[in-house]
Amino acid sequence: MRPAEPLSTDRARRRFQDLPAYIRWPLYAAAAIFVLTVVQGLDGTDRLTSATTAQSMLRWAVPILLAGLGGLYSERSGVVNIGLEGMMVMGTWMGAWGALKFGPWWGLLAAIIGGALGGLLHALATVTFGVDHIISGVAINILAPGMTRFLSSIVEIPGWSITQSPRIPGVGSATVPVLAGGTIGSWTSPDLLGWLGSRDWFLISDMADILKGLLTRASWVTIAALILVPFSAWLLWRTRFGLRVRICGEYPAAGEAQGINVYKYKYIAVIISGALAGLGGAFIAGPELSGIYLEGQTQGRGFVGLAALIFGNWKPGGVLGASLLFGYPFGIGLRDLDGSASHSLILVSAIGLALVAISAFRRGRKVDAGLAVGLGALSVLWYLLSESVESVWINIFPYVIVLLVLVFFAQRLRVPAADGQIYRRGEA
Amino acid sequence: MTTAPTWKRIVLAVAAPVAAVLVAMLLSSVVLLIVGSNPLRAFADMFEHASRLETMVDILNRATPLYISGIAAAVGFRMGLFNIGVEGQYLLAAIVAAHLGAQVALPPVLHIPFILLVAMVVGAAYAGFAGVLKVTRGINEVISTIMLNAIAISGLVAFLVNRWQSGGAVVGGVGRVGTEPIPASGRIPNLNPLVELFTREIRQGKTLTGVLIIAVIVGVVFHLLLNRTRFGFDLRASGINPFAAQVGGVPPKRMVVMAMVISGIFAGLVGMSEIMNLGFFPANPIQGLGFTGIAVALLGRNRAVGAAVAALLFAFLDVSSGVLQFSGAASREIVVIMQGIIILAAVIAYEIARRAREREEAAAAAEAMVGERGEAA
Numbered sequence: 001m002r003p004a005e006p007l008s009t010d011r012a013r014r015r016f017q018d019l020p021a022y023i024r025w026p027l028y029a030a031a032a033i034f035v036l037t038v039v040q041g042l043d044g045t046d047r048l049t050s051a052t053t054a055q056s057m058l059r060w061a062v063p064i065l066l067a068g069l070g071g072l073y074s075e076r077s078g079v080v081n082i083g084l085e086g087m088m089v090m091g092t093w094m095g096a097w098g099a100l101k102f103g104p105w106w107g108l109l110a111a112i113i114g115g116a117l118g119g120l121l122h123a124l125a126t127v128t129f130g131v132d133h134i135i136s137g138v139a140i141n142i143l144a145p146g147m148t149r150f151l152s153s154i155v156e157i158p159g160w161s162i163t164q165s166p167r168i169p170g171v172g173s174a175t176v177p178v179l180a181g182g183t184i185g186s187w188t189s190p191d192l193l194g195w196l197g198s199r200d201w202f203l204i205s206d207m208a209d210i211l212k213g214l215l216t217r218a219s220w221v222t223i224a225a226l227i228l229v230p231f232s233a234w235l236l237w238r239t240r241f242g243l244r245v246r247i248c249g250e251y252p253a254a255g256e257a258q259g260i261n262v263y264k265y266k267y268i269a270v271i272i273s274g275a276l277a278g279l280g281g282a283f284i285a286g287p288e289l290s291g292i293y294l295e296g297q298t299q300g301r302g303f304v305g306l307a308a309l310i311f312g313n314w315k316p317g318g319v320l321g322a323s324l325l326f327g328y329p330f331g332i333g334l335r336d337l338d339g340s341a342s343h344s345l346i347l348v349s350a351i352g353l354a355l356v357a358i359s360a361f362r363r364g365r366k367v368d369a370g371l372a373v374g375l376g377a378l379s380v381l382w383y384l385l386s387e388s389v390e391s392v393w394i395n396i397f398p399y400v401i402v403l404l405v406l407v408f409f410a411q412r413l414r415v416p417a418a419d420g421q422i423y424r425r426g427e428a
Numbered sequence: 429m430t431t432a433p434t435w436k437r438i439v440l441a442v443a444a445p446v447a448a449v450l451v452a453m454l455l456s457s458v459v460l461l462i463v464g465s466n467p468l469r470a471f472a473d474m475f476e477h478a479s480r481l482e483t484m485v486d487i488l489n490r491a492t493p494l495y496i497s498g499i500a501a502a503v504g505f506r507m508g509l510f511n512i513g514v515e516g517q518y519l520l521a522a523i524v525a526a527h528l529g530a531q532v533a534l535p536p537v538l539h540i541p542f543i544l545l546v547a548m549v550v551g552a553a554y555a556g557f558a559g560v561l562k563v564t565r566g567i568n569e570v571i572s573t574i575m576l577n578a579i580a581i582s583g584l585v586a587f588l589v590n591r592w593q594s595g596g597a598v599v600g601g602v603g604r605v606g607t608e609p610i611p612a613s614g615r616i617p618n619l620n621p622l623v624e625l626f627t628r629e630i631r632q633g634k635t636l637t638g639v640l641i642i643a644v645i646v647g648v649v650f651h652l653l654l655n656r657t658r659f660g661f662d663l664r665a666s667g668i669n670p671f672a673a674q675v676g677g678v679p680p681k682r683m684v685v686m687a688m689v690i691s692g693i694f695a696g697l698v699g700m701s702e703i704m705n706l707g708f709f710p711a712n713p714i715q716g717l718g719f720t721g722i723a724v725a726l727l728g729r730n731r732a733v734g735a736a737v738a739a740l741l742f743a744f745l746d747v748s749s750g751v752l753q754f755s756g757a758a759s760r761e762i763v764v765i766m767q768g769i770i771i772l773a774a775v776i777a778y779e780i781a782r783r784a785r786e787r788e789e790a791a792a793a794a795e796a797m798v799g800e801r802g803e804a805a
Contacts, residue, residue: 082512082570121772129776130783134510134570138722139775143768150761154463162761299582303574310571392590396583399575406567 021317028321030207037206039347047341048348051197053331054213059289061327062225063088063298066280067305068312068319069225069232070273074119075314076236077269078249079126080420082137085302086144087118087274091281093148096165096293099286100157104171108221108282115278116271118144123270127263130422149295163295170287174223176215219288221279226320228276233316245269249416252423262423277302307402313413326398333394342389345397350379356408368408375404437785444781445727445734448774449741456766465758477751478744481627485634491736491743492643493518493701493714497721498739499650500551500694502730504569506654507667507687513558513573514695515718516580521550522699523585523607526709527592530608539614544642544700551696552689554580559688563681569688581715589711606710616642616704639701646694651732653690663687723771729778742767 016024040048047053067084074081091111098110118140125136152162159166193215196208236242244265247255252262284301285293304326311325312318332341353376360368457467477483497514504511525547534542558576561567594608616638620630630636654660665673666683674680698717703709724742728734749763 082574125772125776129779131775131779134512135726135775136772138512138719139726139768139772142719142723142771143765146761146764146768150459150759150765153759153761300574300578303578307571307575390587392583392586395586396579399578399583403561403567403572403575403579406571407561407565410566 025317025321033207033210035348035351039344039351042347043340043344047332048344051209051213051216053328053341054210055216055331057324057327057331058214058218058222059327060330061323062219062222063280063283063289063301064304064308064326065225065229065320065323066276066283067302068308068323069228069316070115070276070280071306071309072232072236072273072314072316072319073245073269073276074122074273075309075419076249076416077245077266078252078416078418078421078423079123079266079270079273080133080137081119081122081270081273082134082303082306083118083122083140083144084137084273084277084305085298085300086137086141087115087122087277088281088284088298088302088305089141089144089148090114090118091278092285092293092297093151093281094278095282096168096285097151097155097157099168099170099282100160100165104169104286107168107286108171108279111278111282111285112275113278115281116275118278119271119274120267122274123267126422127266127270130424132422133420145295152295165285165293167291168286168293170291171220173217173219175217219283219286221283221286221288225279225283229316229320236316241265246416248423249418252418256425263425266423277305280305304398307398310413311402311405314416325401329394329397333391340388342391342394343383343386345394346379346383346389350376350383353379353404360408372408440781440785441729444777445729445737445774448727448770448777451773451777452766452769455769456762459765460758460762463759465762467758469755470752470758470762473751473755473757474744474748478748481630482632482634483747485623485630485636486747487740487743488640489637489701489705489743490746491739492637492640493698493717494720494724494742495643495736495739496646496694496700497698497717498724498728498735499646499732500691500698501718501722501725502728502735503650503663503691503694504687505667505725505730507663507683508670509684509687509691510570511555511558511573511688511691511695512570512722513555513576513580513718514691514698514721515715516573516577516585517551517554517692517695518698518718519585519713519715520554520580521547521696522703522713523588523592523709524550525696525699526607526610526703527588529610529614529703530708532614533611534613536613539611540616543610543614543703544697547696547700548693549696551694552692555692555695556685556689559685562688563684569684577718589709592709593711594708606706606708609707610703615707616700635705637701637705639697639704642697642700646697647732647736650694659686720767723767727771727774741770 019027036048067088070084070087071081074084091114094114095107095111097107099107102110121143122136122140125131125139126133149162152160152165157166191212193208193212197205197212199205199208234242236246244255244260245268247258247260248262248265248269255262255265280301281298284290284297290297305323308319308322308326311322312320329342329345332345353372357369357372357376360366360372453467453471460467460470478487497518500514500517501511525543528546529539529543532539532542554576555573558567558569558572561572562569589607592607593605618635619638619640620635623636624630652660654664662673662678662683663686665676666678666680670680673683695718698721699709699713702714720742724735724738727738727741728736745763745767749760752758752760752762
């Protein structure tokens, strides 16, 4: 029996859960920033909420977000896409090649096509031939680096070696006017958030700094990726097309009974999936993150995107939140040469684990609560006994978070019902 | 009866991988023609190169870890478990084994087993963790092993390489950095004397790795374990129909953890050929063996002999492609594409063959039923 809870908190929680996503998520974000502000006050650093940190967080988050959204389309149609990583690899190469050959915008298009071809291959194997989704994905992940390596060996662009390309031009960026001091024509607008950020007002200045970072010199790809979040939510949940894609992932036989061509929608979804991963690859190779194509530069971000999809509970807003969360430690680690800001992150994790422990305890899950308390205590111990954190630990932070999230919340995640199942027409 | 004649099944089983290889050769020939190379010359060069004794030694050296890795993946696959984490398991196991192996002084009969044991324990523990997460927390092993791969490679191994780095050693005239060297008593001797009994002297300073023997043992153990033990039967039964197996008294959770642990034991041995060859764990170890191992297992249909053929094929492509660089017949990277196509074509071919077999069995069953009814009437 679950202990009876006080009625008022129960009702308050339910009321909070009933709020629409576009109000709940900013509240979560505000709470997170509040924790960061408190911790950095304790540690005497300002790197946790500085505008540059926010900026690099976003830059690291965008490829994860694009891969995660790619996974969203695919898995909502019932096809697990481990091959995102390989499709991303195709995107890095094609993006670099297209940008150098025809110009930056064509590079993006080439990357999208490259990724989409990978998606087409995955759809061919899994949908038409009924190959296991994981196996096909693994095969694509093996094939893609081979393809790029071969392409590098035959491409005729001066300065392109077997493992890397010359510098790639980018599509440029934009700063939002008025809020972050962008220009409109030749007029330099006021920098409202910059002004707020320099006030040193507790929390408000920190939030302003972070927002300014996000709105300053954002690449057009970043802007497109952010627009894709609400767009995907609309497309998948508010249109006939989206309904059909989702029924393929929930109950394809029912879709077939309704006269829907399940194979077609699976194909479309998996190709979109590859296209988005490819665009993410172009972002990695492009000046937004690297500026050159380099073999192996995706560094498993396709897999992190998959993790973001799970963390985000197969929803676009969740994928965005997870991508930002995973991008954050990378954004910190980049400038954190002495490892002090990373050190503060341990305390943040401990606070997070404490919150998990409280929530688990109130739900009557004693084992979870004990586990969270134990891990939290270890984090506190690590925090107290060390002065700084080596960058290797920051590099694996996202993966550890995913494992922890799965350990504590795997039961509460809602996977599309037919995700990963092989569907054969007419066999239901 | 409903089972197809044996010869027909053998033809179906062999036809699929052969078709996959042919498709891969055909498609890569098309690619080579498009970029203006002569595919016939390229393949001829590769086969000619592979016929040399030294190249064969290289192929066997390359195939050894690939095979062990393939078997590690196959253990899970036979049960419907995807251990994508062999990559992280073998790197972690290899660095710990190399480090601890360098710390102790033992006679060879104990020293070598000690290093192997450490590697197996580390691999088993790391893989077993994913198994425990699956049965206690319901976390899909594909996701957890992907995460554990990243944690092992970018985190634990990267950290330990720095922590345990010693001055390094000179290997083949080139100084390399890595963990402290393992004393000679801990290193498996190479097989050159054994091979040279039957052939001419192996030149160019090539040595055939002694870990090859371990790979053979791994294959035999794997085969016996799956086909001659109760555990192997339970494992295969769980893979074919987990519910039926459970009803038949197979504890599903214990099987998952056991399968992951055994997969991890084999995975731990993957890195042995590198540390036995170098005598230490290098700062930049060979990576990707775990993923290629998955390909080997898939191509070899998760069987001991099939995986051996697959490992030799992949090793042949890797090694003999080197000659293309010198002969100029084609870009050597074409073989990486071939490997990718082989594996994709193979899994599709297996799926088609499986369906063909099922259809045939269904047809035979229907025929038998009609026959019985006819007799009854």
